[in-house]
Amino acid sequence: MIIGIWLAVLAGSLVSLQNIFNSKVNQHVSSWGTTTLVLGMGFAASLLLGLVFEGKRMFHLVNMQPWYWISGIIGVGVVICLVQALKRLEPTFSISIVMTSQLGFALLWDSMGWLGLEKVPFRLSQLVGVLVIIAGIVVFKTGGSLGRPKRKQTPNRKESEPAV
Structure with a gap:
């Protein structure tokens, strides 16, 4: 349980840090440019680390509902909304x-x-x-x-x- 709590705290700190970086990127490019950069870099990092740690197993999608894949699209909404909120608040x-x-x-x-x-x-x-x-x-x-x-x-x- 302690490890789970620490991981949750780390995730929260990383989200806050990411939002700071996102707002700084957004000062130089559009919100869509920020979203593309953030999620594109996230994809590249995830792909590389996934291949290093899991290899081909990473692509073994057994018993997964295809509609769960929309999570990436939801991620676009998350980044766009956060960037816009940070601009206004x-x-x-x-x-x-x-x-x-x-x-x-x-x-x-x-x-x-x-x-x-x-x-x-x-x-x-x-x-x-x-x-x-x-x-x-x-x-x-x-x-x-x-x-x-x-x-x-x-x-x-x-x-x-x-x-x-």
Whole structure:
């Protein structure tokens, strides 16, 4: 279990790192160019590493439903949407929304047993957990200033300096 937790933490850090790189690439090329570059390099790296570690076994696709192959197309949607979200939102805010969305939809698909998943009984505590995360994102984004009037700040003036 510990190894699984560490791998999940590593995956999360790599996703965040990839998003930073994607946003930097997107500053120089279009979103579609970014997506093509990212997924093209991912394909090349996956193919090379797969051949090194698994050889021809990598292409042995026994008992796989062909519609599972659309995962690559879904990956295009993931990269395009993330790049666009990062353009419009702060990176931490957009990633926190993405992660919460992942958790919420995973809860839905598990609870419904959709897409060939084993149906997992829905518990109210799971929904409360997702809602607590959403509340945390709201607090993070607003800085806990909901309901408080914002202080007006004058640029290039310290609070100790008198107004002119």
